[in-house]
Amino acid sequence: MKAVIVEDEFLSQEELSYLIRKHSSLTIEATFEDGLDVLRYLQGHEVDVIFLDINIPSLDGVLLAQSISKFVHKPQIVFITAYKEHAVEAFELEAFDYILKPYQESRIVTMLQKLEALFAAPAAITANSIDSSTGRHSINLLKDERIIVTDINNIYYAAAQEKVTLVYTRRETFTMPMVITEFCTRLPEAVFFRCHRSYVVNLMKIREIVPWFNNTYLLRLNDLDFEVPVSRSKVKAFRQLMRL
Secondary structure (H helix, E strand, C coil): CEEEEECCCHHHHHHHHHHHHHHCCCEEEEEECCHHHHHHHHCCCCCCEEEEECCCCCCCHHHHHHHHCCCCCCCEEEEEECCHHHHHHHHHCCCCEEEECCCCHHHHHHHHHHHHHHHHCCCCCCCCCEECCCCEEEEEEEECCEEEEEEHHHCCEEEEECCEEEEECCCCEEEECCCHHHHHCCCCCCCEEEEECCEEEEHHHEEEEEECHHHCEEEEECCCCCEEEECHHHHHHHHHHHCC
16 A cells, blocks of 8 residues: 655654554655645555645645545545544544544554555445445544544444434444434445434344334334334335335
């Protein structure tokens, strides 16, 4: 995998280069201190990963990432910054990860392992794309100002809570900075069903379908005690989907 580092602090650049070489097979093709220089470089070179500081001269990391997102060949972006408040922006740009300075070697190692696993897959799986041959699909989830790349199959259900969406796996809860309608657009329709205006459920996690009042249902899920409701407006589609 080819990588570039965009970091205007020399010591941070050197430390990150050292950790990448020590713990991965990535090849660092170039290093930059200025956002415009990176943009010029990428017009003539393809890379797989960009380690991108947010506070850089000429063109800051967020604007640079927005430009890169329009490329035909879109490299994975790992944001590096000393400021936690940029985590939501990084998530919205579908960054692969978000690393805080000062660096923790164990955190860098985990990120590099995920990167190598991504590129080692039979076909590259982007943060919100599906591989029809394997059914593998991953999605970026946000927790404690960290971006967690999560297998879609680990999501049990999601629930609307005002202007955010709570996403539940078996052991964790993630808070997504978007309404549930927008979150649903990131999920594969073949696996997830919007069973209620406030809920979307992973059909593969349903353990039991319980009749409820007004000819609706409650859905009991594997491993969880919570019951997900099916609203009256969704009953017909749900019956057809489940062949009830």
